Structures are given as structure tokens and as C-alpha cells.
Amino acid sequence: MAEALLEARVLTQRFGGLVAVDGVDLTVAPGTVWGLIGPNGAGKTTLFNMLTGMLRPSAGRVAFRGEEITGLPPHEIARRGILRTFQNLQLFPRMPVWENIAVGLHVATRTGAVAALLQTRRKRAEDAEVRRRAREAAAFVGLAVPEAQEVRHLPYGHQKLVELARAIASDPTLLLLDEPAAGLNDDESARLIALIARLRDRGMTVVVVEHDMRVIMRACDRITVLDHGRKIAEGTPAEIQRDPTVLEAYLGMRGGRTA
Amino acid sequence: MTIPVALPGGRARRAGPLLLLLGMVALPIAYPDLYFLHIMVLALINAILVVSLQFLLGHAGQASLGHAAFFGTGAYASAIAAMRAGLPFAAAFLIAAVVAGILGAGLGPIARLRGYYLGIATLAFNQVVVLVLTNWESVTQGPLGIRSIPPPRLGPLVLRTDHQAYYLILAVLAVTCWAYGRLARSRFGRALMAIRENEVAASAMGVNPGRYKLQAFVISAISAGMAGSLFAHVTGYLNPNSFTFQESVALLLMVVVGGQASLWGSAVGAVVLTLAPEYLRFLKDYRLVVYGAIVVVLMMFLPDGLAGAGRWILQRVGRRPPAPIPGTAGPAA
Numbered sequence: 001m002a003e004a005l006l007e008a009r010v011l012t013q014r015f016g017g018l019v020a021v022d023g024v025d026l027t028v029a030p031g032t033v034w035g036l037i038g039p040n041g042a043g044k045t046t047l048f049n050m051l052t053g054m055l056r057p058s059a060g061r062v063a064f065r066g067e068e069i070t071g072l073p074p075h076e077i078a079r080r081g082i083l084r085t086f087q088n089l090q091l092f093p094r095m096p097v098w099e100n101i102a103v104g105l106h107v108a109t110r111t112g113a114v115a116a117l118l119q120t121r122r123k124r125a126e127d128a129e130v131r132r133r134a135r136e137a138a139a140f141v142g143l144a145v146p147e148a149q150e151v152r153h154l155p156y157g158h159q160k161l162v163e164l165a166r167a168i169a170s171d172p173t174l175l176l177l178d179e180p181a182a183g184l185n186d187d188e189s190a191r192l193i194a195l196i197a198r199l200r201d202r203g204m205t206v207v208v209v210e211h212d213m214r215v216i217m218r219a220c221d222r223i224t225v226l227d228h229g230r231k232i233a234e235g236t237p238a239e240i241q242r243d244p245t246v247l248e249a250y251l252g253m254r255g256g257r258t259a
Numbered sequence: 260m261t262i263p264v265a266l267p268g269g270r271a272r273r274a275g276p277l278l279l280l281l282g283m284v285a286l287p288i289a290y291p292d293l294y295f296l297h298i299m300v301l302a303l304i305n306a307i308l309v310v311s312l313q314f315l316l317g318h319a320g321q322a323s324l325g326h327a328a329f330f331g332t333g334a335y336a337s338a339i340a341a342m343r344a345g346l347p348f349a350a351a352f353l354i355a356a357v358v359a360g361i362l363g364a365g366l367g368p369i370a371r372l373r374g375y376y377l378g379i380a381t382l383a384f385n386q387v388v389v390l391v392l393t394n395w396e397s398v399t400q401g402p403l404g405i406r407s408i409p410p411p412r413l414g415p416l417v418l419r420t421d422h423q424a425y426y427l428i429l430a431v432l433a434v435t436c437w438a439y440g441r442l443a444r445s446r447f448g449r450a451l452m453a454i455r456e457n458e459v460a461a462s463a464m465g466v467n468p469g470r471y472k473l474q475a476f477v478i479s480a481i482s483a484g485m486a487g488s489l490f491a492h493v494t495g496y497l498n499p500n501s502f503t504f505q506e507s508v509a510l511l512l513m514v515v516v517g518g519q520a521s522l523w524g525s526a527v528g529a530v531v532l533t534l535a536p537e538y539l540r541f542l543k544d545y546r547l548v549v550y551g552a553i554v555v556v557l558m559m560f561l562p563d564g565l566a567g568a569g570r571w572i573l574q575r576v577g578r579r580p581p582a583p584i585p586g587t588a589g590p591a592a
Contacts, residue, residue, distance in 0.1 A: 074459075090460035092452070103453045116442050116448065126446065
């Protein structure tokens with residue numbers, strides 16, 4: 001069996017008396033697309049925040065490629081090859097499009113203040129490569145806007161693409177997408193599904209939190225279902241769609257679009 | 260408000276600062292009034308301080324109320340190095356930069372703070388430094404201050420007059436601006452901007468906010484230390500009262516009036532706000548009231564500072580900065 005890329009054991013998050021995530025286990029195999037679904041308040045984004053270092057778990061551990069990453073700060077997690085997008089877009093509003101994407105390449109580059117001051121050859125070469133890879137990432141996600149435009153002036157759909165391009169520009173090992181389909185129309189969702197498939201084909205492992213059932217069922221290899229902070233089911237899209245516990249907790253009652 | 264995005268490298272863009280520099284070089288020749296030169300010397304020293312503070316504020320988003328502490332530390336370090344250890348000016352200047360930089364690094368965890376907390380912590384830090392300067396009499400001569408600090412000397416040339424000192428300071432200012440420009444147009448500068456725009460997103464993309472903020476502090480402290488050395492040797496006299504947090508506030512004011520988003524704008528702000536109180540002296544008792552009123556009016560009508568006004572004028576005149584062409588835009592390396 002292939003060694004798990006990401007492994008979480010008994011992850012728990014308590015906010016005072018509220019248990020947002022209750023003993024969740026997660027084992028993500030490399031090169032797969034893993035879906036994380038559940039009703040609102042199920043703990044999906046909290047789980048993401050624990051995986052990415054924004055929240056320290058109250059209990060439990062997380063390992064990435066065999067290395068323990070529990071409790072590491074977000075920048076350390078990013079440096080190890082785990083990048084994410086955000087549910088409510090966290091861009092750099094007054095920076096241009098291409099610079100937003102370029103920040104995504106921070107983990108793939110190294111020059112610092114001294115090299116900047118001295119304008120070393122390495123710094124200039126790195127700058128050129130950053131510009132090239134930023135453009136590639138923009139093209140890959142299908143973003144066609146003037147790259148010097150400040151992102152705060154872009155329409156929502158384009159802003160989502162910028163954030164996606166930023167997350168993939170450095171070719172991360174693990175990509176966490178937090179509700180990437182939110183606010184997208186049918187066409188855009190279809191393109192998103194295709195994009196995720198292409199990322200997987202390039203060797204990326206992707207974990208997607210989503211409410212849009214069509215995206216989840218079509219894009220994912222395996223799905224974990226959360227409800228009230230607990231894992232209630234796990235399996236292939238076909239298995240999940242038939243699972244009575246899931247149907248009761250979520251699909252039947254919620255009116256989310258099914259595949 | 261726009262932020263200091265690296266401007267598209269074009270000869271049109273570079274011409275502006277170059278013309279300004281030429282103008283500054285010609286100024287003492289065109290207007291050699293001694294009083295004016297003396298004020299300009301102080302204004303240029305303020306400009307160095309303000310440019311380094313602008314980098315911290317406009318780039319890293321850190322509103323420090325303690326910048327005068329680094330200024331004072333550098334000034335005293337330079338004076339003491341020159342007078343107690345008998346070191347030549349160039350060495351004292353470097354020592355000032357290094358000592359101020361070390362002090363900046365000593366801020367450590369304070370550098371990570373944000374907003375009001377950073378303001379309070381840096382204000383307190385400033386006061387601590389002033390207390391040390393005032394009370395460590397064996398080293399600093401306390402409230403009496405240090406007098407008869409030797410003027411700057413470059414090889415055989417001793418810069419005794421304000422006219423000569425002006426050019427030295429202008430040179431340091433030009434190099435400082437040039438250096439900060441380079442820092443801005445780099446991975447380092449981009450990381451700082453990202454922290455300023457959205458610290459959560461920046462850290463999620465691998466930028467270590469604490470480390471970069473501290474680096475920004477150290478760099479700006481080094482510049483402030485250099486300004487301090489120039490101040491000590493050009494004015495010849497030091498007193499701890501020149502470096503209180505009120506001075507830090509005055510510097511912050513110059514940044515804001517000049518334009519938080521602009522390196523050159525804040526340098527202009529420094530000059531304007533150094534000249535203004537001096538040339539308002541004819542108002543006698545009402546001088547500071549009018550000065551305060553001018554600042555308030557400027558803030559009400561020019562929130563982007565003088566630089567913002569300059570940009571507005573340029574756009575109205577029709578000489579808009581060339582819009583970057585997609586595919587070729589981006590800062591010159």
C-alpha cells in the first residue's frame with residue numbers, strides 16, 4: 001500500500017465548551033483527490049485550519065510524508081509543500097495580479113534582503129523565473145487579465161482564479177482547496193472540475209472542501225463526510241451517495257446538487 | 260490608496276527622482292543663504308530618517324513610534340566612537356549603523372506586534388532608550404550632552420560648513436533611497452508588502468511574518484543610525500532630549516504628510532515639515548498653532564499625502580505613467 005501523504009490521527013479542536021472537530025482520522029494517499037464534505041458547521045474549515053497550522057489542535061496529531069507537523073506555524077507548513085486557498089478569498093488587495101501569484105512562489109525561492117541590495121546574478125535570475133512561473137500559473141488556471149491590474153478591482157470569479165494560481169504556482173505537493181466552487185456558475189464549476197483533474201494528472205494531491213455535490217462527486221477519488229465534528233462516512237463517491245447515514249445527515253436534507 | 264508597488268521600470272519613471280536630485284544639488288548654489296542651508300541640512304537628515312521609516316510603514320505596515328531611538332543611539336555611538344576612541348568619521352559612521360542595527364535586532368518579539376500594540380511598545384522602547392542616554396552619565400555625559408563633536412572628515416577634506424555638509428548628507432540620502440528602491444523590488448520587498456496587505460495569507464504562502472518584520476526593523480534602524488551619525492558630527496552637539504518619542508511622532512507625521520506610499524514623497528514631506536516651522540517663525544506665538552493647522556488641513560484634503568497630490572496633478576496634466584502592457588509588465592529586476 002502506498003505510504004500516506006497526509007495522515008491525521010484523532011484530531012480534535014475544542015473552543016471552550018464547543019467541540020468543533022471530534023477525533024477525526026484522515027489518511028490521504030498521494031496523487032489522489034480527496035473530498036471533505038458535510039453540512040455547515042460540520043468542522044470542515046476548522047479541520048483545514050488545523051492541517052495548515054492556523055489552529056493548534058486541542059488533541060491529536062498530523063503527519064506529512066512521515067514527518068510530524070502538528071502545531072507548526074502556517075509558514076512552516078507551507079514551506080513543507082502544503083498550500084491552500086481560502087473560503088472567503090485572502091488575496092493581497094492592492095498588489096497587482098502577477099505579484100499576488102508571485103507570493104505563491106515564495107516557498108520555491110530563496111534570495112533575501114542582501115541579494116536584493118546587491119542585485120546579485122542569482123537574484124535577477126530568480127526574479128525572471130518567478131515572473132515566468134507566475135505567468136504559467138495564470139495561464140494554467142485560465143486567467144486572462146492584465147497582470148498589472150490590482151486584484152481588488154477584479155470581479156469575484158477572476159479573484160478566485162488568482163488565488164488558485166497563487167496556490168499552485170510553486171507546484172505544491174499537497175493542495176488544500178476550501179470551497180473553490182463557491183460563487184461559481186455551472187460553466188465555471190465544470191472548468192474547475194477539469195482543472196482539478198489536470199492537477200492530479202500532474203502529480204499533485206488535492207483535498208477539497210465543498211458544498212457543491214456535483215464538483216465533489218465528479219472530481220474526487222475518495223470522500224470523507226463530517227457531521228458535527230465527527231467522521232460519519234468515508235469511501236468512493238458511489239459509496240457515499242448510497243450511504244444511508246450520509247443521506248440522512250446531509251444529502252437528502254440539504255438540497256445540494258447531486259451528480 | 261495605492262501602495263508602493265514597484266513602478267514599471269522606464270526611463271520616464273527614473274527621470275523624476277534624477278531631476279529631483281539634480282535640483283537638490285543645484286539648490287545651495289542657487290540660494291546660498293546660510294540660515295536656509297542650515298535648515299536644509301537638518302531637513303535632509305530628517306529625510307533619511309523618514310525614508311527609512313516609510314519603508315517600515317509603507318512596506319511592512321509597521322507604525323513604529325520609536326524611530327528616534329535608533330537615530331539617537333546612532334548619534335551617540337558615533338560621537339563616542341570619534342571622541343573617546345578617536346576613530347575617524349568613516350569608522351564612527353559605520354559603528355553608528357551597526358550599533359543601531361543591533362539595537363533594532365534587540366527589539367525581537369516587539370517587531371511581531373501589530374497596530375496599537377506595536378505603537379505602544381515602540382513608544383515605550385523609545386523612552387527607555389532616552390532614559391539610558393540621560394542616565395548612563397559615564398558614557399553619555401547624561402543631560403549635559405556631548406559637545407564639540409568633530410565635524411565629518413573625508414580623507415583630507417574636513418566638512419566644516421553647512422554647505423559642505425549638505426552635499427555629504429545629500430549623497431547619503433540618495434544612496435539610501437536607491438538602496439530602499441532595490442529592496443522594494445525584490446522577493447524580500449514583496450514578502451513585506453504581502454505581510455502588510457494580508458498577514459494571514461502571507462503566512463499561508465510560507466512568509467514568516469515575525470522574521471521579515473524584524474528584518475525590516477533592523478534595516479530601517481541601520482539607516483536611522485547613519486542619520487544619527489551625520490546629525491552628531493554636523494551639528495557638533497548632542498542631547499538626549501533630541502531623541503524622545505515626540506521626535507518619533509514628528510517623523511511619522513512627515514511620512515504621512517509626504518505620502519505613506521511613496522519613498523520620494525516622504526522625503527519631500529520631511530523637507531516641507533522641517534522648513535515649515537522654521538519659516539513660520541514670523542508668526543511668533545501663533546507659529547505652532549498654524550503649523551498644526553496646516554498639518555490637519557493637509558491630512559483632510561490630501562490623505563495620500565503630497566505624493567498623492569503630485570500623482571493627481573500628473574494625471575490631470577495628461578502625462579499619466581505609461582500603462583504596463585500585459586506580457587511585459589512587472590518591475591525591472
